[in-house]
Amino acid sequence: MFQTYEDALDWIHSRLRLGIKPGLTRMNMMMEKLNFPESQLKTVHIGGTNGKGSTVTYLRCILESGGLTVGTYTSPYIEQFNERISINGEPISDEEIIKLCNILYPIVAEMDQMDIGGPTEFEIITAMSFYYFAFIKPVDIVIYEVGLGGRFDSTNIIHPILSIITSIGLDHTAILGDTYEEIAREKAGIIKKNTPIIAAIKQEEALAEIIKKAEKENAPIYFLNKHFVIADPISWKQGESFTFQTAAEKLENLQLSMMGKHQIENASLAVMAAILLKKEIFPQISQEHIRMGLKEAKWPGRFEMVSENPLVILDGAHNEEGVQALTTELTKRFKDKNKTIIFAALSDKKTDKMIHQLDGIADKIIFVSFDYPRAATCQELYKESHHQQKAYSTDWKKSINEQLEEIEDDSMLIITGSLYFLSAVKAYWKGKNDKHK
Known part of the structure; x- marks a missing residue:
C-alpha cells in the first residue's frame, strides 16, 4: 500500500x-x-x-x-x-x-x-x-x-x-x-x-x-x-x-x-x-x-500575462485553432510590439500549419524541446518553419532566460504550444519569482 x-x-x-x-x-x-x-x-x-x-x-x-x-x-x-x-x-x-x-x-x-x-x-x-x-x-x-x-x-x-x-x-x-x-x-x-x-x-x-x-x-x-x-x-x-x-x-x-x-x-x-x-x-x-x-474566473496558461514589464504572455495554443486564436489576439492587442515566440509541441500533433501561422506574426521564433515522452524535438519543429529569424534549443529554460535579458520596451515574449510544456514553464516561472521575493 x-x-x-x-x-x-x-x-x-x-x-x-x-x-x-x-x-x-x-x-x-x-x-x-x-x-x-x-x-x-x-x-x-x-x-x-x-x-x-x-x-x-x-x-x-x-x-x-x-x-x-x-x-x-x-x-x-x-x-x-x-x-x-x-x-x-x-x-x-x-x-x-x-x-x-x-x-x-x-x-x-x-x-x-x-x-x-x-x-x-x-x-x-x-x-x-x-x-x-x-x-x-x-x-x-x-x-x-x-x-x-x-x-x-x-x-x-x-x-x-x-x-x-x-x-x-x-x-x-x-x-x-x-x-x-x-x-x-x-x-x-x-x-x-x-x-x-x-x-x-x-x-x-x-x-x-x-x-x-x-x-x-x-x-x-x-x-x-x-x-x-x-x-x-x-x-x-x-x-x-x-x-x-x-x-x-x-x-x-x-x-x-x-x-x-x-x-x-x-x-x-x-x-x-x-x-x-x-x-x-x-x-x-x-x-x-x-x-x-x-x-x-481565471484559468492559467490561456493568454495569460505573467509579466507586464517585460511583457510576457503564456498561452497553451496546442492545435491549429488554438494558434489561430492566439495570433488573432496578438495582432489585435499588440500590433506595434516586436514579438519573440518560444514554441514546443507534441510529436503526435500536426504542427506545420500551426508553425506557418506563428511564422506570420513573429519577428523571431525559437523552437524548443521539453521533457515529456511524446514531445517533438526542437530540430523537427525548426525544419517546418520558413522564418528568416528562427532558432532551436534543447534547453528551453536557457532560451527563456536569454530572451528575457534581450527584451526591450517595444518587444514582448510569447511562450506557447503544448499544455504539458506550459505546465513545466509555469512551475519554472513560479520558482524564478519566488526566488526574487
Missing part, C-alpha cells in the same frame, strides 16, 4: 505505458467494484476541441458565486497534478490522493490479470474523481471535462444534467478522424437521452452531426448564434466585455478577466448553462451570480 504522495503519483504515472485505450468497459468494471460512485453525482459534461478548461472555469465560478459547492475534473494540469480533481478551485490534498490510490490499487491489480487488461492512467484518475466526489467529499455538482473525443472517453459513463460542446477542430486526427464531420461524431457521443446540449460549433458538417445525434436522443439543443447570441464585444487591457441575449433575457456588459474573443464564446456557453441549471435544479442562481462568476 502507498505511504507517500510521491509513491502514489509514481504508480498513477506508471500507467502511461498503456497509452490511450478508448472504450468504457474498463471504466464500467471499476465503477461496479467501487459501488457505482458516478451514479451518485449531479454532473455537467463539457467536451470540444478548444475552450473546455475555460468553460469549466466560467461555469464553476458562476455556480460558486451562487453558493454551491462545485467539483471539477480537468486535464491536463498546469501547475500541480492535484488540481485535476478540485472543489471550488481548491485541489485535492496529497493525503486524499494517497487514500484514493490505496482504494484503487487492488482493483487495478486484479484487472491487470484479466483479458480485458488493466486501466490506463486517465481511467484511474477518472475513477478516483468519481469516488472522491461521491463518497469522500460530496459536492452539489461536478463539472467533468472530456479527456479525448467523447464517445469512448473515460468520463462518458456519467448521465449529466446537461452537456456542452465548445468547438470542433482538427486535433487528435489519428484517433478521432481526419474531417470535422468525423470528429464531431465522436464529440457528439456525450449527448445523452433527453439531456440538453449547448454548443458553439461553426462548421456546417459538424453541426449536422450534433443535430443528428441530438434528435436521436431527443436532446434539446441550444446553439450559439441561434438560440443565444453575443453582442457588443469589447476588448479591454485586461479582459473582455459583452452582452448575452436569448429570446427571454438579456445580460448587458458582462465582464471577463480573461483575454480573447474566443473567451467571450466560452463564457457565453457557461452563461447559457447557468440559465438552464437555474431553471432545472438551482433556482438560487441570479444574474448577479453570473456577473460575479465571469469576472472572477
Whole structure:
C-alpha cells in the first residue's frame, strides 16, 4: 500500500505505458467494484476541441458565486497534478490522493490479470474523481471535462444534467478522424437521452452531426448564434466585455478577466448553462451570480500575462485553432510590439500549419524541446518553419532566460504550444519569482 504522495503519483504515472485505450468497459468494471460512485453525482459534461478548461472555469465560478459547492475534473494540469480533481478551485490534498490510490490499487491489480487488461492512467484518475466526489467529499455538482473525443472517453459513463460542446477542430486526427464531420461524431457521443446540449460549433458538417445525434436522443439543443447570441464585444487591457441575449433575457456588459474573443464564446456557453441549471435544479442562481462568476474566473496558461514589464504572455495554443486564436489576439492587442515566440509541441500533433501561422506574426521564433515522452524535438519543429529569424534549443529554460535579458520596451515574449510544456514553464516561472521575493 502507498505511504507517500510521491509513491502514489509514481504508480498513477506508471500507467502511461498503456497509452490511450478508448472504450468504457474498463471504466464500467471499476465503477461496479467501487459501488457505482458516478451514479451518485449531479454532473455537467463539457467536451470540444478548444475552450473546455475555460468553460469549466466560467461555469464553476458562476455556480460558486451562487453558493454551491462545485467539483471539477480537468486535464491536463498546469501547475500541480492535484488540481485535476478540485472543489471550488481548491485541489485535492496529497493525503486524499494517497487514500484514493490505496482504494484503487487492488482493483487495478486484479484487472491487470484479466483479458480485458488493466486501466490506463486517465481511467484511474477518472475513477478516483468519481469516488472522491461521491463518497469522500460530496459536492452539489461536478463539472467533468472530456479527456479525448467523447464517445469512448473515460468520463462518458456519467448521465449529466446537461452537456456542452465548445468547438470542433482538427486535433487528435489519428484517433478521432481526419474531417470535422468525423470528429464531431465522436464529440457528439456525450449527448445523452433527453439531456440538453449547448454548443458553439461553426462548421456546417459538424453541426449536422450534433443535430443528428441530438434528435436521436431527443436532446434539446441550444446553439450559439441561434438560440443565444453575443453582442457588443469589447476588448479591454485586461479582459473582455459583452452582452448575452436569448429570446427571454438579456445580460448587458458582462465582464471577463480573461483575454480573447474566443473567451467571450466560452463564457457565453457557461452563461447559457447557468440559465438552464437555474431553471432545472438551482433556482438560487441570479444574474448577479453570473456577473460575479465571469469576472472572477481565471484559468492559467490561456493568454495569460505573467509579466507586464517585460511583457510576457503564456498561452497553451496546442492545435491549429488554438494558434489561430492566439495570433488573432496578438495582432489585435499588440500590433506595434516586436514579438519573440518560444514554441514546443507534441510529436503526435500536426504542427506545420500551426508553425506557418506563428511564422506570420513573429519577428523571431525559437523552437524548443521539453521533457515529456511524446514531445517533438526542437530540430523537427525548426525544419517546418520558413522564418528568416528562427532558432532551436534543447534547453528551453536557457532560451527563456536569454530572451528575457534581450527584451526591450517595444518587444514582448510569447511562450506557447503544448499544455504539458506550459505546465513545466509555469512551475519554472513560479520558482524564478519566488526566488526574487
